[in-house]
Amino acid sequence: MEGIADMGGTSGWGPARPPRADEPVFAEPWQGRAAALTILATRVSGRNVDAFRHAQERLDRAAYLDEGYFGRWLNAAELMLTEGAILAPGEIDARARDLRGEHVENPSVSVSVSVSVAVPESARPDVGPPTAAIAVWRSAPGSLRTIDAAPAFAVGQRVRAKNISPPWHTRLPGYVRGHAGVVEVIQPAAVFPDTHAHFLGENPQHVYSVRFDSHELWGEGADSFAVTVDLFENYLETTS
Amino acid sequence: MTTSSESGETPSAALRTEALEQLLTERGLIDPEIVDAFITNYETNVGPLNGAKVVAKAWTDPEYRRRLLADGTSAIKELGFGGPQGEHIVVVENTPTTHNVVVCTLCSCYPWPVLGLPPSWYKDPVYRARVVKEPRTVLSEMGLDLGDDVQITVRDSTSEVRWLVLPERPAGTEHLTEEELVPLITRDAMVGVAKVAAA
Numbered sequence: 001m002e003g004i005a006d007m008g009g010t011s012g013w014g015p016a017r018p019p020r021a022d023e024p025v026f027a028e029p030w031q032g033r034a035a036a037l038t039i040l041a042t043r044v045s046g047r048n049v050d051a052f053r054h055a056q057e058r059l060d061r062a063a064y065l066d067e068g069y070f071g072r073w074l075n076a077a078e079l080m081l082t083e084g085a086i087l088a089p090g091e092i093d094a095r096a097r098d099l100r101g102e103h104v105e106n107p108s109v110s111v112s113v114s115v116s117v118a119v120p121e122s123a124r125p126d127v128g129p130p131t132a133a134i135a136v137w138r139s140a141p142g143s144l145r146t147i148d149a150a151p152a153f154a155v156g157q158r159v160r161a162k163n164i165s166p167p168w169h170t171r172l173p174g175y176v177r178g179h180a181g182v183v184e185v186i187q188p189a190a191v192f193p194d195t196h197a198h199f200l201g202e203n204p205q206h207v208y209s210v211r212f213d214s215h216e217l218w219g220e221g222a223d224s225f226a227v228t229v230d231l232f233e234n235y236l237e238t239t240s
Numbered sequence: 241m242t243t244s245s246e247s248g249e250t251p252s253a254a255l256r257t258e259a260l261e262q263l264l265t266e267r268g269l270i271d272p273e274i275v276d277a278f279i280t281n282y283e284t285n286v287g288p289l290n291g292a293k294v295v296a297k298a299w300t301d302p303e304y305r306r307r308l309l310a311d312g313t314s315a316i317k318e319l320g321f322g323g324p325q326g327e328h329i330v331v332v333e334n335t336p337t338t339h340n341v342v343v344c345t346l347c348s349c350y351p352w353p354v355l356g357l358p359p360s361w362y363k364d365p366v367y368r369a370r371v372v373k374e375p376r377t378v379l380s381e382m383g384l385d386l387g388d389d390v391q392i393t394v395r396d397s398t399s400e401v402r403w404l405v406l407p408e409r410p411a412g413t414e415h416l417t418e419e420e421l422v423p424l425i426t427r428d429a430m431v432g433v434a435k436v437a438a439a
Contacts, residue, residue: 008345008396009373013366016381019428023359025283030254035357036278037260037270044269053347067253069348069363074253077260087263095259096251142327143400171398173345175372187401188328207399209330218373225392227372230399 001167002174004064005057009175009218031070034077041077045084049143050197054169055079143190145204152233153208157183159236161210161229169197172235176227180239181212184228192232205233287356288427290321291404294331294354295430296421299409309333312404316354326353326402332395333406334432339390340405341379341432343371344397351402355427362431372396382433395432405432412438 026032042052055076056064063075081087088108097104153159163178171193185208192203209230214222251259264270294316298305308315312331316322329351332340344350345368350358361367361382371378375392379385386392395403407429413421428434 005346007365007368008343010365010369013364013369016366016370016378017361017364018381018383019359019361019433021426021428025287025357026279027360028254030257032279032283033261033275034253034257035282036275037257037264039278040264040270040274041260044264056347065365069358069360071253074257074260078256081260086267086269091263092256092259093251095263096255097248099255099258099262100251102248144327171346173396173398175345185330187330187399190400193399207401209401211393223374223376225375225394227394227396229396230401232399 001054001057001169002165003057004059004061005053006174008173026070034070034074038073038077041081041086045080045086047080047084048196050169050191050193051199052076052080053193054197055083057169144188145191145202147189147204147206149206151186151206151208153183153186153206153236153238155183155186158239159183159208159210160239161231162235162237166194168194170194170235172231173229175217176210176212176229176231179212179216181210181216181229183208184211185209187230190232192234194232194234203234207232208236210236282352282357286323286352288354288425288430289422290319290356291351291354291427291430292422292425293319294321294404295406295425296418298331298406299421300418305406308406316404321353323353325349326351327400329354329402329404331404331406332393334408334435336408337390339386339392339432340395340403341371341375341392342395342397342403342405343368345369345372346398349397349400349402351404354404355430359427361433379433384434405430407432407436410436410438 042049056072058079059072059075064072067074078087078092082089090107094104094107158180160180161172161176161178187207187209189204189206192205195201195203207230209228212227212229214225214227217227261272261275265272294308297319298308304315308331312329316329334340348358348363350362367378372394375394376386397403407425413424424436424439426434426436429436
């Protein structure tokens with residue numbers, strides 16, 4: 001879907017900053033806790049990694065950007081938990097205000113939870129004891145699949161990324177849509193994010209690393225370089 | 241999500257994180273010790289040192305280098321590294337005339353088992369937006385000037401494929417052992433925004 005998360009080629013961000021070798025993994029203590037809680041929240045709300053990415057891309061600009069990477073994780077976790085009916089909308093905000101001494105009614109007892117993105121019962125994990133959650137996450141089946149279908153495209157073949165703007169979650173970046181490139185590598189098949197994020201099935205398919213020339217993407221005035229983008233078979237078509 | 245309220249400023253991310261942890265703990269859905277264990281793991285066990293060991297071995301063992309470039313996931317697993325965000329790792333080699341640099345324009349996908357969690361610049365909109373459009377300029381702003389004869393390939397991690405750059409071994413390190421090479425190899429070189437310096 002269109003949104004703040006699809007950043008490739010967008011402008012107005014200013015100059016890049018040189019890396020700092022001594023940067024801590026978590027600049028502030030809350031960031032590490034937010035990261036772990038988000039991974040756990042993905043699981044307890046019955047979501048998967050694609051649904052988590054879809055939760056991020058549905059955040060508004062402020063929720064996505066203002067508190068940085070772990071802030072957007074935290075906000076996506078809240079979205080998954082409220083949509084999964086684990087928490088009531090506003091419940092985190094109310095508890096946070098409680099923590100700083102404001103007295104706020106708990107929305108979980110005063111507000112009925114509306115579930116706008118239903119997760120089928122079959123997709124809900126057997127959450128198990130909390131202590132097992134990270135272990136389960138670490139050993140999760142992942143996204144790779146073995147499929148019988150032969151790849152539709154071959155290494156060296158010229159292909160075009162479809163010029164589509166799906167209203168659902170997709171991993172087809174806006175900046176390659178409608179542009180042609182060459183298949184460089186056929187990667188292992190994987191579950192299709194566009195359906196997996198919405199609990200509409202895994203639909204595993206081949207993934208291709210497609211090499212795009214910079215001038216094809218950005219015009220004749222661009223510097224000369226190439227970009228490879230890892231694209232699912234459904235995103236590609238043959239060029240005429 | 242942040243909401244405004246008459247009762248004052250929206251609580252900070254730190255306070256909302258604390259609130260979230262309380263709520264999930266009270267419902268019996270999480271164990272705070274697991275949160276601690278996750279943090280400790282990524283602060284101490286899983287980081288760019290893992291990737292540096294892979295690179296140093298590839299620099300000193302031609303047969304390992306061959307396996308690493310042919311099947312990164314398996315070769316990395318030989319050294320004991322794997323796990324979430326490392327299901328399928330592809331290693332690409334930088335040379336004097338070809339340079340690979342990795343990004344994820346859609347979120348910030350990154351090969352956690354070998355590099356740990358991504359640094360702030362990798363997650364920054366500046367990097368995500370611009371490195372696929374003007375990589376030479378972005379790299380220069382970050383301190384890496386590449387000659388016009390160097391062909392740049394940007395690797396956008398839009399699926400579950402995770403890319404790791406095998407940097408060039410710098411001249412003047414021929415006498416160093418695998419163990420002595422490891423401390424020279426930086427996270428930034430393994431993403432492709434820096435080169436490895438001899439010392």
